[in-house]
Amino acid sequence: xxxxxxxxxxxxxxxxxxxxxxxxxxxxxxxxxxxxxxxxxxxxxxxxxxxxxxxxxxxxxxxxxxxxxxxxxxxxxxxxxxxxxxxxxxxxxxxxxxxxxxxxxxxxxxxxxxxxxxxxxxxxxxxxxxxxxxxxxxxxxxxxxxxxxxxxxxxxxxxxxxxxxxxxxxxxxxxxxxxxxxxxxxxxxxxxxxxxxxxxxxxxxxxxxxxxxxxxxxxxxxxxxxxxxxxxxxxxxxxxxxxxxxxxxxxxxxxxxxxxxxxxxxxxxxxxxxxxxxxxxxxxxxxxxxxxxxxxxxxxxxxxxxxxxxxxxxxxxxxxxxxxxxxxxxxxxxxxxxxxxxxxxxxxxxxxxxxxxxxxxxxxxxxxxxxxxxxxxxx
Numbered sequence: 001x002x003x004x005x006x007x008x009x010x011x012x013x014x015x016x017x018x019x020x021x022x023x024x025x026x027x028x029x030x031x032x033x034x035x036x037x038x039x040x041x042x043x044x045x046x047x048x049x050x051x052x053x054x055x056x057x058x059x060x061x062x063x064x065x066x067x068x069x070x071x072x073x074x075x076x077x078x079x080x081x082x083x084x085x086x087x088x089x090x091x092x093x094x095x096x097x098x099x100x101x102x103x104x105x106x107x108x109x110x111x112x113x114x115x116x117x118x119x120x121x122x123x124x125x126x127x128x129x130x131x132x133x134x135x136x137x138x139x140x141x142x143x144x145x146x147x148x149x150x151x152x153x154x155x156x157x158x159x160x161x162x163x164x165x166x167x168x169x170x171x172x173x174x175x176x177x178x179x180x181x182x183x184x185x186x187x188x189x190x191x192x193x194x195x196x197x198x199x200x201x202x203x204x205x206x207x208x209x210x211x212x213x214x215x216x217x218x219x220x221x222x223x224x225x226x227x228x229x230x231x232x233x234x235x236x237x238x239x240x241x242x243x244x245x246x247x248x249x250x251x252x253x254x255x256x257x258x259x260x261x262x263x264x265x266x267x268x269x270x271x272x273x274x275x276x277x278x279x280x281x282x283x284x285x286x287x288x289x290x291x292x293x294x295x296x297x298x299x300x301x302x303x304x305x306x307x308x309x310x311x312x313x314x315x316x317x318x319x320x321x322x323x324x325x326x327x328x329x330x331x332x333x334x335x336x337x338x339x340x341x342x343x344x345x346x347x348x349x350x351x352x353x354x355x356x357x358x359x360x361x362x363x364x365x366x367x368x369x370x371x372x373x374x375x376x377x378x379x
Contacts, residue, residue, distance in 0.1 A: 020045065023055025026063025034066050042070055051079050059089050064096040073097065132358070139336040143266060146258045161264035169230045169265075170272030174279060176229075177222055181213070181280040184221060185287030188212055193296050202296050206306040209288030214315040215374075218281035220367055223326040226273055227359035231334035234265055235355040238338025239348040247339070257339075266331040273327035274320060281319065318379055322370055329366065330359045 026034065051071065068076055076097055080090055150156045192208040238261055241247050247257050285307075292298040298306075337355035341347045 018049045019052055020049050021052045021055065022067070023053075023057065025058040026056065026066060027058050027060045028062040031062045031066065034063070038066060038070055045071075045075075049075075051075060053079060053085065056089075059092060061092065061096055064093050065100060067093065068097050068100050073101065136333065136336060136358075139339075140332055142258055143262055143332055143335075146256065147263055147266070150259060150263070156259070158260065158264045161260075162267055165265050165268035166272055168233070169226070169268050170275060173226065173229060173272070173276060177225055177276050177280050178283040180225065181218065181221055182283040182287040184217060185209060185213060185284030186291045188217070188284075189288035189291035190295065193291065203298070203306070205288070205292055205296060206298065206303055207310050209285060209292075210307050210311045211315060213281050213284035213288075214311065214319050216319070216367070216371070218284055219277045219319045219322045219326065220363070221284075222273065222277045222280045223323075223330065223363045223367075224360055226269070226276065226327075227330050227363055228356050230269060231330050231337075231355045231359040232352045234331065234334030235337040235341075235352045236348060238335055239341035239351055242339060242341040243343045243345070243348060245343075262332075262335045265335060266328060269327040269331040270324055273330075274323040277320060277323040281316070314379060318374055322367065325366060326363050329362050333359045333362065 024030070067079075071079065076093065079085065080093060189205055189209050192205040193202055196202050196204055196208075238247070241261075247261075250257050250260060289300055289303045292303055293300060334355045337351040337358070341351050
């Protein structure tokens with residue numbers, strides 16, 4: 001049964017120092033009557049008033065907040081030093097006082113020029129980029145070390161996980177990759193036919209479609225699709241495990257999270273992306289062949305004959321050589337962002353977005369560097 005709270009003032013028997021006696025249950029049930037009397041009680045307090053809480057009954061956060069408003073921070077500190085106060089009530093009052101204490105006033109912003117602010121942002125962005133680069137290189141090193149360590153030990157290969165990830169990253173992505181590259185191949189052929197017709201060179205549309213898809217579009221479009229589809233999935237899966245503390249449990253039972261979670265995903269994407277790239281090349285060329293047959297009167301037989309005579313095998317190899325590199329980078333970035341999740345749903349979403357952005361950026365950057373390298377080498 002709750003006891004009615006009370007607050008009364010009295011003079012100390014030994015001296016004229018005023019005394020404020022606080023007793024009863026300071027809980028949510030009595031919040032309204034106590035809050036109504038708060039201003040009047042606060043007006044009766046003097047600087048030398050002593051506080052007696054020996055008769056204090058039940059206390060919850062509502063009552064603790066009222067006590068903080070009544071006594072203020074300094075008097076509450078004196079009450080907390082009272083040896084008769086129970087430890088659990090002292091902890092409750094300290095927590096409520098810490099929550100109700102106003103934030104520290106922000107330091108006034110220094111005045112600066114627009115150029116200085118721009119340079120500051122450039123410096124911050126450069127630092128973030130450098131930390132991401134070094135972190136990515138470190139994670140690549142960890143992944144390679146773990147892969148080389150278990151490579152000669154087939155009994156430690158996670159074949160079940162590899163098969164499951166291969167189905168998700170490879171087989172399930174075939175329809176979207178084939179459809180997109182087919183449509184892009186048709187668009188490239190249509191634009192090529194439109195432009196080259198002005199020069200009487202419409203027949204070279206075949207070479208345009210063949211070279212663009214074998215060297216660039218096939219692997220690049222596939223890598224971008226996989227970066228958006230698979231890197232985000234890797235980050236979300238590992239990030240959810242990190243948020244649920246499942247990765248900590250894996251470490252506690254003596255297993256390596258990199259070996260258990262990263263390597264099967266990397267291996268699956270190393271197998272899936274070259275296959276998807278080959279499918280993308282075929283779909284893009286078929287799309288171009290269809291447009292040539294409909295708009296240029298180039299039959300599929302003639303298309304394939306020109307393709308065979310003008311396009312050498314090295315163009316196919318140049319495009320396929322980039323697929324494993326893109327696959328490794330996409331898988332590593334997706335897994336690394338998953339391990340960086342802090343433990344909340346918001347963090348999972350932020351790092352999933354970051355994984356997609358980083359993967360697409362790295363894919364395009366590496367493709368541009370590879371194109372310059374092939375050009376210089378005459379390939």
